[in-house]
Amino acid sequence: MSVKLNHRITGEGSPLILLHGLFGSLENLGGVARKLQNEWQIHALDQRNHGSSPHTDTMDYPSMAEDVVAYMDEQGIDKACLLGHSMGGKVAMQVALQAPERVEKIIVADIAPVSYKPRHDAVLEGLKQIDLTNVRSRREADVQMARFVDMEATRQFLLMNLERIPKQEQLDGGPVYRWRLNLKAIEACYANLASAPEGEAPYEGPVLFLKGADSAYIQEKHRDEIFRLFPHAQLSIIEGTGHWLHAEKTDTFVALCRRFLEGRDIDDTL
Numbered sequence: 001m002s003v004k005l006n007h008r009i010t011g012e013g014s015p016l017i018l019l020h021g022l023f024g025s026l027e028n029l030g031g032v033a034r035k036l037q038n039e040w041q042i043h044a045l046d047q048r049n050h051g052s053s054p055h056t057d058t059m060d061y062p063s064m065a066e067d068v069v070a071y072m073d074e075q076g077i078d079k080a081c082l083l084g085h086s087m088g089g090k091v092a093m094q095v096a097l098q099a100p101e102r103v104e105k106i107i108v109a110d111i112a113p114v115s116y117k118p119r120h121d122a123v124l125e126g127l128k129q130i131d132l133t134n135v136r137s138r139r140e141a142d143v144q145m146a147r148f149v150d151m152e153a154t155r156q157f158l159l160m161n162l163e164r165i166p167k168q169e170q171l172d173g174g175p176v177y178r179w180r181l182n183l184k185a186i187e188a189c190y191a192n193l194a195s196a197p198e199g200e201a202p203y204e205g206p207v208l209f210l211k212g213a214d215s216a217y218i219q220e221k222h223r224d225e226i227f228r229l230f231p232h233a234q235l236s237i238i239e240g241t242g243h244w245l246h247a248e249k250t251d252t253f254v255a256l257c258r259r260f261l262e263g264r265d266i267d268d269t270l
Helices: 026-036 061-075 087-098 121-129 138-145 152-159 183-188 190-194 220-229 250-261
Strands: 007-010 014-019 040-045 080-085 103-109 162-164 177-179 207-212 233-238
Touching (some): 080 087, 138 152, 207 250
Parallel strands (some): 080 103
16 A cells, blocks of 8 residues: 655656655755756655655555555656666666556666665664664764764764654653654565565666666676666766765766756666
């Protein structure tokens, strides 16, 4: 059963739906949205159990794809282009495989249509181990999380999910902060999120895979599966970037997206 996703609509033109990655929210692709909103109508979505979207016990790619299609139905969008980063890229691929008639093109940022080994054990443990009853500032939460997550940039990204409880909802002596994320569901469904998108037939439309040169999420060994599911796929590699390529080289990322969306050739190929 689909859930009604929180969203932000900016710009005018043909619809372009943005889908963030795991532990993220619609703000994560804000830089991309701002640079493209003069040419496309941007629909930035919070996926289920993330941001301000509803919490649900079920979390898998078919269900998350249904959320996107239900959103399109609600907005009166017959067909759209989709851009997804990481987990969002898998959701975009699932929508294309599950409802190809609703998809014009997809852009997949630094993820392949394959299953991955668990990569977020330390992150999940760090998020769970923060004692929110004793946290009175983000700095205090950061200190607790540093025992599990070394990289400050990663901790700051994760702590964007920490929101202050409105004063009228706070209890005397109770927590001041809470998670927007549904940590319980994400942990319980993590195997689903690490799995590959599924389809009975390949998606025959245009697909662009964008890879960070320093990231290992898309590898040569994934080539056959990419072409099996997406026979018209193209690849472009952004040098000097890792998994967060849309944030590290926003202008280059957006230029490639724009070129692809406008139907112009991409130089690199798989």
